[in-house]
Amino acid sequence: MGAVVLGAVVCASLWLSIRLVRDLQQAARSQEIRAQTIELLEQVTSAETGQRGFLLTGKDSYLQSFRRAKQALPRMTAAIGPELADDPDFRPLRAAIEDKLGELERTIELAKAGRHDEALAIVQSDFGERRMQDVRTLVARIAERERGVLVHDIAASGRGAAFVAAVDAVAFVLLVLLAGVIANGARRSVRQLRRAQEAQQLAYTELAAGRERLEQTVQARTAELRRANEEIQRFAYIVSHDLRAPLLNIIGFTSELKNATGRLHEFVELNLAREGGELPAEVREACEADLPEAIRFIEASTAKMDRLIRAILQLSREGRRVLVPERLDMATLLDGIADTVRHQAAESGAELVIGRTPPLVSDRWAMEQIFSNLLENAIKYLNPSRPGRISIDGVREGTLVVYSVRDNGRGIAGRDLERIFELFRRAGPQDVPGEGIGLAHVRALARRLGGTIECSSELGVGSCFSLRLPAVPGPMENVPG
Amino acid sequence: MNAVPVTILLIEDDPGHARLIEKNVRRAGVTNEIRHFADGTTALAHLFGRGEVSKSDPVLVLLDLNLPDMSGTDILARIKEDAMLRRTPVIVLTTTDDRQEVQRCYDLGCNVYITKPVEYDSFTAAIRQLGLFLTVMQVPESG
Structure with missing residues (x-):
């Protein structure tokens, strides 16, 4: 103007x-x-x-x-x-x-x-x-x-x-x-600019303070979580340890009972043979059927209980294991694991193929645990009506490395896809031995490595387990001590 | 054979375990006196409360690690630190097969480490072997 x-x-x-x-x-x-x-x-x-x-x-x-x-x-x-x-x-x-x-x-x-x-x-x-x-x-x-x-x-x-x-x-x-x-x-815009700068400065300061608070909160939460995790680990250890002591008594004295029963039965049979006569039917049934049956059930249950406790103890111990990231030559690592299961695979007539193997930085032991569990499962749950085919393939996706273990086995129903990762839970017909521990262990390890494991499957067609891990991990969640 | 009979000190809080261990030791033919302590305090009182003369009486310790009042490793350490008692054989019996714990016990000077396996047969076998071992063992004169 x-x-x-x-x-x-x-x-x-x-x-x-x-x-x-x-x-x-x-x-x-x-x-x-x-x-x-x-x-x-x-x-x-x-x-x-x-x-x-x-x-x-x-x-x-x-x-x-x-x-x-x-x-x-x-x-x-x-x-x-x-x-x-x-x-x-x-x-x-x-x-x-x-x-x-x-x-x-x-x-x-x-x-x-x-x-x-x-x-x-x-x-x-x-x-x-x-x-x-x-x-x-x-x-x-x-x-x-x-x-x-x-x-x-x-x-x-x-x-x-x-x-x-x-x-x-x-x-x-x-x-x-x-x-x-x-x-x-100009003076006004300079003033406005200065005010804007001051406002910005203030916002920055607030932002920094907010970030600081957030950081502190995150640290506090992380510390809390770590403590909680440690507590759970210790708890699991103590529980499993202390549960084993009474279990040992049950097992020990059941064994004593069994031996004593056996000796008693022998003695009675011996006396009857020497002196003649007939054992009353209900006494005979008690000696020959009821007592051994009861003892058999107690033994089966205590054996099962022992396996479960041992599994918890093992998980708790492995949870406390210190993970050390290192650069892994996945081809060599997977070949090594494949060799340990190749015998099993050959017995069931299955073919095991290792595809691309992008390297990653992770804990060697944890990776071995994860892949041997996945491979053993794949072999264990093959469909006997067709030749098995199991493949491992890795691909880099941005900052992640994704490894898939694919099989053409019996598959898992949709409602069981999450359940199989829970401790002591299994899916499908219970026709192969197992405690429902492997995948819980695998998932716990994947999480500690900063990754995830997921399963997609079609019942009767096959399953695919996808392990996603950072190519180069952040700090690993190690429980001190 | 040593003229002085070896006394077995069984330090075990679980009476069932104590009984099972005793039974199996006896089944192996061991007739030595077995004294049972259900906690660490009384066991230590017995070990260290004896007079200097009787302190040299040969004993063998069967030690459980999980005691209500103290850790078995503490007792092991006390025994191995004592000039008179340190030659006393200590057999650790525990439900744990934790490698670190086992190693720690050996570091402290434990002589034998036996886990109490839940497969009862192997446990009894281990105890009986231990009993056989005890019948032929000579506890060295201390001092």
């Missing part, structure tokens, strides 16, 4: 300046015309002076100024003619000058021819004198008029100059105002 006003003012100033220059040029021209008109009079006067001198003395040298004037005058009138075309006095002036020159010429011609009297008579007729007077009057009037024009033009140019000055002053004021506005605006 300010710039538009300023631009208009500058244009006006320019236009006025051009006009001022034109006015001044006109004034200069008027001055020139006036000078040239007065020059006409001087030439005419000079010509007359020459004529008078010649007439008095008869000396030809006086005619020089006459000849000069006679030669110059038509040129001079022609020069100012266009300028004074509108002047009412110019035409009469030119006529008067011509008349005067004609009169002078004639008297000079007569004097040259010796006719002095006739020449004198013309002079005395006062015709020349009157024309001379006309020339003076006309020149004076033209000069006066041109002076008026000059004065007018100078006044106009003076006004123009004043106007230009005024416009320039206005422009200056506007400029100053504009500068003020700009400076003010």
Whole structure:
């Protein structure tokens, strides 16, 4: 807005300046015309002076100024003619000058021819004198008029100059105002900028503080979780350890009971054989069926309980194992694991294929545990009605490495896909031995390595276990001690 | 054979385990006196409370690691630190087969480490072998 006003003012100033220059040029021209008109009079006067001198003395040298004037005058009138075309006095002036020159010429011609009297008579007729007077009057009037024009033009140019000055002053004021506005605006935007910066600074500080708090919270939570985890590990250890002590008694004394029963039975049979007679049916049943059956069930249950406790103990111990990440040559590692199960695979007629093996940084023992569990499961749960095919393939996905163990075994029902990772849980027909520990162990390890393990499967078609691990892990979750 | 009969100190809080161990030791033909302590305090009181003379009486310690009042490894350490008792054979009997714990017991000077396996037969076999071992063992004169 300010710039538009300023631009208009500058244009006006320019236009006025051009006009001022034109006015001044006109004034200069008027001055020139006036000078040239007065020059006409001087030439005419000079010509007359020459004529008078010649007439008095008869000396030809006086005619020089006459000849000069006679030669110059038509040129001079022609020069100012266009300028004074509108002047009412110019035409009469030119006529008067011509008349005067004609009169002078004639008297000079007569004097040259010796006719002095006739020449004198013309002079005395006062015709020349009157024309001379006309020339003076006309020149004076033209000069006066041109002076008026000059004065007018100078006044106009003076006004123009004043106007230009005024416009320039206005422009200056506007400029100053504009500068003020700009400076003010600049100051304001600087202030706003500073305020924004301060606000930003404040936001940063708050953000940093928030981050700090968050960090502290995360650390506190992590410490809590670690403590909780440690507690669970210790708990599992103590529980399993302390559960084993009474179990040992049950197993031990059941064994004693079994031995004692056996001895008793032997003794009774021996006595009966020696002394004859028949054992009452219910006593025989108790000795031969009830007691052994009860003992068998107790033994089966305690054996099972022992396996479970041992599994918990093992998981708790492995949970406390320190994991050490190292760069693993997965091809070698997987070949090693495959060799340990290849015998089993060959027995069930299964084919084991290892595909791509992108390297990763992880704990060697944990990886061996994970893959041997997955491979053993794959072999264990093959479909006996078709030749087994088990493949391992790895692929890098961004910062992750994904390893898949795929089989064409009996598959897992959709509702069991999560359940199989739970401790002591198994899926499908329970026709192969197992405690439901392997996959729980695998999942716990995958989590500790900073990864995940998932299963996709179709019942009767096959399963695929996908292990996702960071190619280069963060700190491993190691329980101290 | 040593003229002074070896006394077996059984330090075991679980009476069932104690009974099973005793039975199996006896079945192996060991007739030595067996003194049973159900906690670490009374066991230590007995070991260290005896007079200097009788302290040199040959004993063999069957030690359980999980005691209610102290850890069996503490008792093991006390025995192995004592100038008079340090030659006393100590057989650790425990339900744990934790490698670190086993190693620690050997570091402390335990002579034999037997886990109490839940497969009862192998346990009794181990105890009977231990009993046979005890019948032929000569406890060195201390001092």
